[in-house]
Amino acid sequence: MGEGKDKIRWCLKQKRGISLIDAKPHLSDSYIKEADETLDNVLVTKGKWKVITAYYACYNALYSILMKCGIKSEIHDCTIELMSLFDFDASDIEYFGKLKQDRINVQYYLKEIQLEDTDDVKRFIVKCKQILNRLGSSEIENVRESLKQI
Template sequence: MDNFEWCKKQERGISLVEKSSHLSDSYLKDAYESFDACLKIEGKWKVITGYYACYNAVYSILMKCGIKSEIHNCTIRLMEFFKFSKEEIKFLEKLKIERINAQYYLKKVRLPKVLEIKKFISKCEFILSELNDNQIEEIRGKLK
């Protein structure tokens, strides 16, 4: 079964909700706050805050479009609908795995490069600034 179809069938998977610039702004603000925390800490929390900085930046795009997804793999899969490169998608996928390994399995993980995280958040902010109503409706139409 196609990942998108599976994600749409899950209770906490992909669903269309009301578009919200306010929530979009809040998630982007939270992304920058997590990034600031990431700069100040080391160890597993650097990985965890770095991941959530990137994840919340992506989620800010979804909120602007009125797309909800509480399953992280589904959220990452949605990046394909926006102007993310395969490398950027793979970056967030790898960071998610590192976060899971650090948070749940207490494994020693590769610490993320803060410049890569900052670049990723900036890319999300650029996508947000470029999104127009026609693009949003086209993306929402593909998810119905």
């Protein structure tokens, strides 16, 4: 995790980067519910909004994991770096990073990008839910401790 560790270390130093807070299970529940509701919108939305809502559906699902662990991150690139602390593989991280870039391109640069597959969004959210369900107090403490060691 060499380069990733350096990025996380940088994120820990930023004002709105990564910080440890009290675990927020109620916010975790709210974020995963928001992810599901946003996914419903992805399925009926068209054009650039489909990409934008897909990104936020996935982001909310990922952020739900962070809230359950008591990790705050207001810089999206930092949030993506934290995926390496959980059971996400390289393809998950690459997918979410590309979705973020597509969202930026359609939202700020008005590029014509289509969401390739809504099934990928569903899979990402399901994976986040699986990780959430496996996160017990010892796993949460291990993640928090690994952040402190960086």
